[in-house]
Amino acid sequence: MASVDRTSSSVSGRLSPGDLLHAGLAVALLLGVWSVGGLEVSTGKVSHLYAINGSTVLLPCTYSSCIGIKNLYFNWHYDDNGTMIKLCEAVIPVEGVEPKVGVYHERVEFVGSSKSNNISILLWNITYEDAGNYYCFARNEKEKFRNHSAVYILYVVDQIKEIDNTLTVIIVSVLGGVIGFSIIFMVIKGLVIQFILPNLDDKNKECLVSSGNDNTENGGSGAKADNKGTPKA
Structure with missing residues (x-):
């Protein structure tokens, strides 16, 4: 028994901490490969x-x-x-x-x-x-x-129970309708902004220009008359 103890102690003394770490990593790697490749x-x-x-x-x-x-x-x-x-x-x-x-x-x-x-x-x-x-x-x-x-x-x-999806169908239909209405509203709004509003702005500008010209023509002579000096006696 004493000789066995001396042998084991001499073997353990030869193993450095680095050797023990490498041996442990090798065992862990083998176990990992075994578990991955297993049935x-x-x-x-x-x-x-x-x-x-x-x-x-x-x-x-x-x-x-x-x-x-x-x-x-x-x-x-x-x-x-x-x-x-x-x-x-x-x-x-x-x-x-x-x-x-x-x-x-x-x-x-x-x-x-x-x-x-x-x-x-x-x-x-x-x-x-x-x-x-x-x-x-x-x-x-x-x-x-x-x-x-x-x-x-x-x-x-006895039988497979069928799940009543009526409430789910109603909720999905309502949500779908709301989403569809929102999409249509956004499309109409985009068309109005892109096509109708620019035309209205152009017409308003034309109206302002034309009304300004009318006022000038109608009041031009009067303005000139007002600017004339008072006749001398």
Whole structure:
């Protein structure tokens, strides 16, 4: 034990703070690359669905990996009040090879394809008992069999309620009318300013000039007469 302690202490003594920092950065970089290139499983942007009793629904799931796949194992299972019921499972050996899917539910159909990284399933003739959480699970051998999963929630209803948009339509119509009226008013105002007002100004100037000439002609002789001197006696 003493020799081991001396060896470990001598090794630690040889490592400078700079070496430790470089080693830490290298580990962090490797972990970052691993996390970015790792497998991702997704059930889409909307992870829930309201479906009518007796209909057939698609439970979507896709996978992606920047480092590729090898012996990708996947399955679907349903959470039945805490008991996980397996619906189907398969292994995709390599990219582009279609898997041989084992289906364990009479109303489940596999509709995915490895060519599009799709492992979705159909659930036929759903009942109220089918409502709940469905898990899409995948594990890639290239990632040392790390587990990945995504959940899809199914709600089963009698009918899909239609949203009454009457009030919204009225509000939008009123706003549209106000905006349209404002635009028409601005256009008319612009036309008046550009075409009608300049013509009125020209006519007013002509009227002022003509009225000034009339006054000069009418009062010219009188003005001259007034300027004449008083006749001498």
